[in-house]
Amino acid sequence: MNGTSGETPAERAIRQIVIVGGGTAGWMVAAALAHHLRHTGIGITVVESSDIGTIGVGEATIPTIRRFYARLGMTDAEVMGATEATCKLGIRFTGWGGPGSDFIHPFGLYGQDLNGVGFHHYWMKQRQSGDATPLAAYSLGASLAEAGRFDLPSPNPPSSLSVFDWALHLDAALFAQHLRRFAEAAGVRRVDARILGVELRPDDGFIRAVRLEGDREVAGDLFIDCSGFRGLLIAEAMGSAYEDWGDWLACDAAFAVQSRNAPGTEPEPCTRVTARAAGWQWGIPLRHRAGNGLVFSSRHMTDQQALDTLMPNLMGEAITEPRRIGFRPGRRKQAWVRNCVSLGLASGFLEPLESTSIALIENGIERLKALFPDRTFAPAVIEEFNDQSAREMERTRDFIILHYWLNGRDEPFWRERREAAIPDTLARKVALWKARGAFVRYRWEMFHPASWLAIYDGFDVRPDQIDPAIEGLDPAGLALSMGQMKAAVAGAVARTPTHAAFLAGLNGLRAA
Numbered sequence: 080m081n082g083t084s085g086e087t088p089a090e091r092a093i094r095q096i097v098i099v100g101g102g103t104a105g106w107m108v109a110a111a112l113a114h115h116l117r118h119t120g121i122g123i124t125v126v127e128s129s130d131i132g133t134i135g136v137g138e139a140t141i142p143t144i145r146r147f148y149a150r151l152g153m154t155d156a157e158v159m160g161a162t163e164a165t166c167k168l169g170i171r172f173t174g175w176g177g178p179g180s181d182f183i184h185p186f187g188l189y190g191q192d193l194n195g196v197g198f199h200h201y202w203m204k205q206r207q208s209g210d211a212t213p214l215a216a217y218s219l220g221a222s223l224a225e226a227g228r229f230d231l232p233s234p235n236p237p238s239s240l241s242v243f244d245w246a247l248h249l250d251a252a253l254f255a256q257h258l259r260r261f262a263e264a265a266g267v268r269r270v271d272a273r274i275l276g277v278e279l280r281p282d283d284g285f286i287r288a289v290r291l292e293g294d295r296e297v298a299g300d301l302f303i304d305c306s307g308f309r310g311l312l313i314a315e316a317m318g319s320a321y322e323d324w325g326d327w328l329a330c331d332a333a334f335a336v337q338s339r340n341a342p343g344t345e346p347e348p349c350t351r352v353t354a355r356a357a358g359w360q361w362g363i364p365l366r367h368r369a370g371n372g373l374v375f376s377s378r379h380m381t382d383q384q385a386l387d388t389l390m391p392n393l394m395g396e397a398i399t400e401p402r403r404i405g406f407r408p409g410r411r412k413q414a415w416v417r418n419c420v421s422l423g424l425a426s427g428f429l430e431p432l433e434s435t436s437i438a439l440i441e442n443g444i445e446r447l448k449a450l451f452p453d454r455t456f457a458p459a460v461i462e463e464f465n466d467q468s469a470r471e472m473e474r475t476r477d478f479i480i481l482h483y484w485l486n487g488r489d490e491p492f493w494r495e496r497r498e499a500a501i502p503d504t505l506a507r508k509v510a511l512w513k514a515r516g517a518f519v520r521y522r523w524e525m526f527h528p529a530s531w532l533a534i535y536d537g538f539d540v541r542p543d544q545i546d547p548a549i550e551g552l553d554p555a556g557l558a559l560s561m562g563q564m565k566a567a568v569a570g571a572v573a574r575t576p577t578h579a580a581f582l583a584g585l586n587g588l589r590a591a
């Protein structure tokens with residue numbers, strides 16, 4: 080307790096929230112809380128330093144981003160217009176399984192489950208009859224991405240064959256500005272100053288205020304640390320230790336560089352992640368430019384080797400100098416300590432392979448809304464927040480490790496990743512997949528079974544057993560249904576405009 084017992088609920092209520100940091104995380108939580116708490120009179124202040132700036136990367140998202148801004152009343156067209164965004168149907172992995180390998184992890188389903196048996200079992204059965212049709216041919220999301228086409232999914236899909244979801248590639252700086260405009264219009268106060276120190280209450284160690292340059296301070300009841308990797312409040316003031324996952328995720332550095340869009344090229348509706356000698360390269364198409372970067376292991380590649388790998392392979396002519404960003408995969412052991420909640424890079428970072436960081440921020444915000452405290456900061460609330468955050472990070476970590484562990488490349492980095500130990504939670508999932516073609520679904524799992532299926536299939540990891548319930552299926556009937564499904568997907572792709580045509584019609588979408 081911190082001296083508030085005996086007060087009425089109204090007296091115990093939070094009155095001032097201080098958000099430290101004005102990067103993607105800071106402005107996302109500022110906008111979301113300003114909207115969520117709009118009937119409460121709670122004051123929200125964002126303290127950021129334009130001298131320090133933001134990390135300036137983070138441009139590939141997953142579909143949850145669209146739910147995030149829809150809750151604020153923003154439309155797809157509005158956000159896409161404000162952020163020079165393109166559409167993303169999934170991620171294209173090139174070279175991960177070895178030379179020439181290529182597959183797409185789509186945001187969508189594969190085929191149609193039937194009689195309680197997953198579609199992939201029917202597909203495997205059909206393969207046994209000699210039909211080599213790839214699994215992706217039964218996924219509208221993967222097939223559209225492959226064909227460079229895009230249109231909005233049907234709001235009432237006639238079958239699971241029409242189900243896919245989509246996300247954005249967006250300019251992170253423009254996104255933060257858009258959220259900032261929204262938040263400021265909703266009453267959020269912004270202070271542009273460097274924080275020099277944190278004042279703790281002597282009796283209980285809660286944060287009382289942050290001390291700014293110019294002998295000023297900003298006091299509050301609840302502090303949200305969005306200060307980036309440094310964790311100005313959560314680590315430096317609250318002492319939350321860092322759990323290092325470097326043994327499982329070996330990449331610890333990146334070079335990021337922006338490029339001009341090459342004339343005559345059309346933006347792909349997927350993020351490109353191409354395996355390189357000791358890491359992987361990203362390519363993110365935006366409407367006004369492209370984002371490029373190389374994520375690598377500094378134990379296996381020097382900075383110069385990384386630049387020599389990245390710079391000749393950009394999506395167009397470079398328009399910025401390559402910028403090095405070092406990182407340590409892992410998480411804060413406690414994301415919330417006393418009256419300090421951390422979000423974004425301050426709370427941990429995996430690596431950007433599956434574009435999960437912004438999604439983790441969104442989920443952290445939803446969690447904070449659902450568990451919004453009063454000034455007693457009940458331990459049960461904090462424990463639940465920390466438990467959910469930890470589980471979600473671990474599940475996401477496992478999904479990313481899987482990509483490295485299944486790789487089929489020959490360089491020392493990749494051999495090491497293939498031979499490295501994996502967490503038990505992941506080993507259990509892989510064992511079940513191999514034994515029975517089934518998926519483990521834990522709570523706080525960001526990736527659905529279809530995503531796991533995409534990765535297993537992309538690396539040609541097949542179960543030992545087809546569901547016994549369909550062993551005796553009539554081959555002719557199966558071939559007919561599979562053919563119909565394939566034709567339905569191919570027909571839908573043929574009727575869909577190109578991604579470029581969709582983007583050109585965005586103004587129409589805005590008016591709709």
Ligand code: FAD
Nearest residue numbers: 100101102103104134137139274306307423424431436437
């Ligand atoms: P930052 O952007 O670092 O913001 C920190 C803020 O704190 C800034 O406003 C800064 O001024 C302020 N601050 C710090 N110290 C002080 C101080 N003393 N006083 C005042 N203010 C201070 N995520 C995705 O979802 N998709 C991706 O494709 C993706 N790609 C990535 C690629 C790389 C190489 C890396 C490293 C990350 C990537 N991420 C990606 C993660 C993503 O960039 C971050 O999750 C996101 O930008 C949020 O960052 P942040 O707001 O937590 O921190």
